[in-house]
Amino acid sequence: MSKDNRILLVEDTPANIQAVTAILKEQGYQISVATNGKLALEAIGRQRPDLILLDVMMPEMDGFETCRLLKANPEWRNIPVIFLTAKTETEDIVRGFELGAVDYVAKPFNAHELLARVNTHLALDRLNRENTRLLLNILPGPIADRLKREEGVIAERFEDASVLFADLVDFTPLSSTLSAIDLVQLLNRIFTGFDGMVERYGLEKIKTIGDAYMVAGGLPEPSAGHLGAMARLALDMQGAIAGLCGSGGPCLRLRVGLHVGDVVAGVIGRRKFIYDIWGDTVNIASRLESHGQPGKIHVSEVAKERLGAHFTFEPRGTIQLKGKGEMATWFLTGAAGGD
Numbered sequence: 001m002s003k004d005n006r007i008l009l010v011e012d013t014p015a016n017i018q019a020v021t022a023i024l025k026e027q028g029y030q031i032s033v034a035t036n037g038k039l040a041l042e043a044i045g046r047q048r049p050d051l052i053l054l055d056v057m058m059p060e061m062d063g064f065e066t067c068r069l070l071k072a073n074p075e076w077r078n079i080p081v082i083f084l085t086a087k088t089e090t091e092d093i094v095r096g097f098e099l100g101a102v103d104y105v106a107k108p109f110n111a112h113e114l115l116a117r118v119n120t121h122l123a124l125d126r127l128n129r130e131n132t133r134l135l136l137n138i139l140p141g142p143i144a145d146r147l148k149r150e151e152g153v154i155a156e157r158f159e160d161a162s163v164l165f166a167d168l169v170d171f172t173p174l175s176s177t178l179s180a181i182d183l184v185q186l187l188n189r190i191f192t193g194f195d196g197m198v199e200r201y202g203l204e205k206i207k208t209i210g211d212a213y214m215v216a217g218g219l220p221e222p223s224a225g226h227l228g229a230m231a232r233l234a235l236d237m238q239g240a241i242a243g244l245c246g247s248g249g250p251c252l253r254l255r256v257g258l259h260v261g262d263v264v265a266g267v268i269g270r271r272k273f274i275y276d277i278w279g280d281t282v283n284i285a286s287r288l289e290s291h292g293q294p295g296k297i298h299v300s301e302v303a304k305e306r307l308g309a310h311f312t313f314e315p316r317g318t319i320q321l322k323g324k325g326e327m328a329t330w331f332l333t334g335a336a337g338g339d
Contacts, residue, residue: 005122006030010040010066012058018083018105020053023111024118037061041069044076049085051122054101056085056092065097067200071100077129080121084109092185119335139267140220147267154303155266162230162303163282164196165289166237167196169175169253171211186250187211197236203230206277212289213237219265227260231307231332234258234297242295256297256333257289260306260322287321288329297332304330312336 007024011017012035018115021031033065036058040059044052052070063083071077086107093104102121105114126319134142146154168190172338175183190207198205201224206214215233217226234256236278245251267273269310284300292298304313313330321327 004028004030005050006032006047007118008032008034008043008052009061010034010037011055012036016055021112027115029084029118035059037063037066037069040066044070047061048076049079051118052079052081053084053118054081056083056087056096064095067096067099067101078125080125082117082121082205084114092130108113122213137274142220143267143275153266155264156220157262157264158219158222158263160226160260161174161263161265161281162227163217163263163277163285164215164217164230165257165286166213166215166234166236167255167289168211168241169255169294170250172250174250174252175211179294190244191197193240194237197233197240199233201233201246202226204230204235204275207274214316216263218266219263219277220275227303227306228310230258230301231297231303231311232335234332235334238295238297249303253294255289255292255294257285257286257287257292258297258303259288260303272300284321284324284327287324291319291321291329293331299311299332301328304332307332310336 007029009017009024009031011020011033017033019033021033021085024031032043032047034043038061040052040054043049054063054067063085067081067083070079070081074291077100079105081101082103082105083101084105084107085092088106096104102124103117125187143154148201157177178186188279191213195205195212201217202228203217204213204219206216215230217223223229235255238254241252241254257283261279261284263279263281265275265277267275288298288300299307299313311332312334314333316329316331318326318328
């Protein structure tokens with residue numbers, strides 16, 4: 001275990017401060033000290049500790065009130081708190097756990113026990129943060145939080161969402177000429193670049209399927225500007241693929257379909273689960289992509305009308321979309337002016 005963790009000791013008795021500090025510093029921990037709850041909260045605001053050792057009986061603000069305020073702050077509530085106190089009545093211990101502490105060590109304390117508990121809770125916190133990081137690579141943040149809190153199906157309807165499908169048109173024949181490592185490295189380079197753009201525009205990557213890439217906007221939290229952000233994303237994606245060829249990489253082309261409307265979104269499965277979206281809007285966006293042209297961004301008329309004067313378009317004309325009949329569509333060609 002790495003011992004470069006920062007521990008905040010909240011204690012007002014000089015002898016206890018000296019003893020605890022010596023024990024923890026000997027193990028390589030970085031220690032900061034606050035002598036009451038008010039000073040502790042100020043210290044946390046300046047530099048977030050990895051763990052807090054918190055006394056109960058202190059002037060100005062006691063440990064219980066400090067813990068309550070700490071756990072009420074969304075930025076601090078996940079910091080593990082260990083009460084280190086002489087208040088060892090059952091009701092005090094229960095109150096500490098109810099306020100969100102992870103452990104309760106009685107004074108006078110044993111140095112080996114204190115170190116063991118500190119090491120254990122730092123390790124558990126590290127594992128929890130790593131699990132959270134991995135979960136957020138799979139699911140949107142709000143959905144991950146709900147999945148941890150709730151049981152049962154997570155499903156919502158969004159009345160206004162944008163959906164983009166993109167496909168690397170020339171990738172299949174290219175893949176037959178590349179080694180497995182080169183193939184995956186190329187896809188990783190392209191899609192990692194797309195991932196950064198999606199995050200920058202506040203949109204939500206849904207999934208990749210082979211050499212296809214799917215994005216949604218306006219969910220899992222509604223956003224008024226999602227369609228404009230999606231149009232800019234599409235233009236940037238086309239620019240990135242063009243730049244790949246210009247920088248000596250393979251000369252690929254991207255075919256994009258974009259539509260806007262209502263969708264249903266939810267989490268499917270409990271093993272290898274995925275946040276996915278369904279509905280007519282998704283089907284139309286997919287067909288706009290497959291009926292589009294290489295190097296073009298194919299959009300529905302409703303998307304074109306909503307994007308309005310902020311972007312430039314050229315008419316594609318009326319086309320036959322499978323299952324939808326005739327539909328007037330457009331190619332998005334750029335952003336108008338400085339918008």
